[in-house]
Amino acid sequence: MATIKEIAEAAGLSIATVSRVLSNSNYPVSDDTRARILKVAQELGYSPNLAARSLRTDQSSLIGVILDNFSSTWAPIIIRGLQDVLHSRGYFSMVVNIPWQIYSQSDVVQNLLGHSVDGFVFVETWHPVGEHLGLLNEKPYVTVHRLFHEPDPFSVIPDDVYNSTLTIDHLIQLDHQRIAYIAGHEEYFSSEERLTGYKQSLANVGLPVEQDLIFRGDWSITSGYQNSQRIFALANRPTAIAAANDQMAYGAILAAQDAGLRVPEDIAIVGYDNDEIAQVSNPTITTVQMPLFKMGRIAAENLLNRIHGKEHVATEQLIKGDLFIRQSSGDPAGADIRAHDYTRDSNIPDSQRTRR
Amino acid sequence: MATIKEIAEAAGLSIATVSRVLSNSNYPVSDDTRARILKVAQELGYSPNLAARSLRTDQSSLIGVILDNFSSTWAPIIIRGLQDVLHSRGYFSMVVNIPWQIYSQSDVVQNLLGHSVDGFVFVETWHPVGEHLGLLNEKPYVTVHRLFHEPDPFSVIPDDVYNSTLTIDHLIQLDHQRIAYIAGHEEYFSSEERLTGYKQSLANVGLPVEQDLIFRGDWSITSGYQNSQRIFALANRPTAIAAANDQMAYGAILAAQDAGLRVPEDIAIVGYDNDEIAQVSNPTITTVQMPLFKMGRIAAENLLNRIHGKEHVATEQLIKGDLFIRQSSGDPAGADIRAHDYTRDSNIPDSQRTRR
């Protein structure tokens, strides 16, 4: 590995000058010497020692990314979005998985600071950042898809209220008047937001919000199944069920099938997330997808702006999602599972789509 | 951030001595001064500047992890396994997603070297490491779950031959005599290995290997569906189908249902991978799971051994998986989808299981 010093000798110049051109300083250097240095650097295959640079400038070009759960469906897509802009701007990320249960005990963040990261991204974490980590006052941070309730001025989150209305409005357009709702776990921020969307959609067209039609699940298939059984037992059975995620929607489908009800003819069902299960279940599930890749990109841009001291409007950013109409609400085209392949996330550039 | 110098002043000692105790050098230091230094360091909240350390020692405690596809089902679990041992040994990983299509053009690896990473892990990559990256001769590396055919002495891969026999032996025990096989894409290493396992199991019990019963898919649900249609059209219909992954097994289930066949009564079906789809499909799919978390751990240990110059037997390490018996091969207990929650990977410690 060639150093700046070797280049200086080879070019017959001082290391100061070499540094100035190789670090893109805006200190004036004649075109002549600049060209000579670049040429020599090229020939010697120079690549800067980032440890030395970091030591001198106290900037590492390293971003700490902290996850609650690496294996969630969303996290990898968000991270790809983050890295898409970070890499293009010369930054690297150090992604660490810290389950919220061991959050406070963990010294990982401390170690990240030892690497003098330039900032943090919290992805799908549980607690307000400052709560466990007072030390973060030193470094800029952003949060993506936060799970907690307290607002955070530097977060990029899906517009769950709006997204939820997409599925409910869709059902209303299909002339459903009585729509049951299976909410998610109440300790989740998203859960309450989606419920709000459900209520808004009904209110918008003058439909009553009946408490008897609102059920509480815990995101699991099982809870979707069990709540649906209760829904089917209602005296005046609703014609549609909206669930706060695709897992519960799938549970509803299983329950309907076990109860001898046809989906969507007897009961229409919609979900949320566009998880794999929504794309492969039988019938496929009408759902809404958060633009995770884009959210990652925006978060990274916000963070870099903060790091470089640019103006950043400190406010939550709500990102809208897209509706996917499939069989479970009555679109026969959803049958394409057997005929076509599917991809996971329409926000992924073609070059990065999964091959398998 | 306190430095070694400040601690030296506060303790009335030289920075050399402070460094020796704080870096766990084995240079002799009296218990007295060692205790004093540790106390002061504790009080001042010392955390070493890793850039400086890295500059001086040319070791960064950083590991580059290179992925072909972040969003695969397997990658996150492997990475968690990697990080489980890396973090406990004071290392951090820089995970980068480089699709094989842009592999050679990418300067990401070059940049990683600029960060003077101590080693590389290649996860699910496509090409033999050296092929595109001659520079790797400088740094130790290991590969996990490699997708290419050429053997690699430093790889940790699933024992696909053995794992495949688990599902076939299972079918044979259930008295199936004619078992069709849907193989994966032939350019994948795993694909051919799993096919070999199928043939071995048949040969072991003296069953003939009929070329007419071996079909070629491309991992997709669609290809499982279409190949199964051909299987059902055979004059002497097999009583079981084994697929090289769960997606194709699911395609087989859909095809069976569309053909009016009952699974498993008329046709038994087994898959491979224990993907989410195997756990939630109706019927649930008998399959085999690779111990991804463990593979990640072993790979990390191998790498650290190489880095620290310890003896490492340079040979592929084949890791055995576990059979999961479910409904699609005839186990009624698989019905538990409606009654119980499921988790993705039994190798994940409880504290890290997905919450959602």
Add this chain to the structure above:
DNA sequence: TTTGACATAGAAAACGTTTTCTGCTATTGT
């Protein structure tokens, strides 16, 4: 002319470590 101002380049300090070298004291072996 003279005076700045500017463009350009080098010398040297600094960032926070680790480690070699040097030196002192106390202990051991003869």
Add this chain to the structure above:
DNA sequence: ACAATAGCAGAAAACGTTTTCTATGTCAAA
């Protein structure tokens, strides 16, 4: 009792950068 050694601590160099300070020559304005 004396040399050799071991234990311990400090001074200083080094790692590869960036950046301040200094120095030169050139050019435009007065």
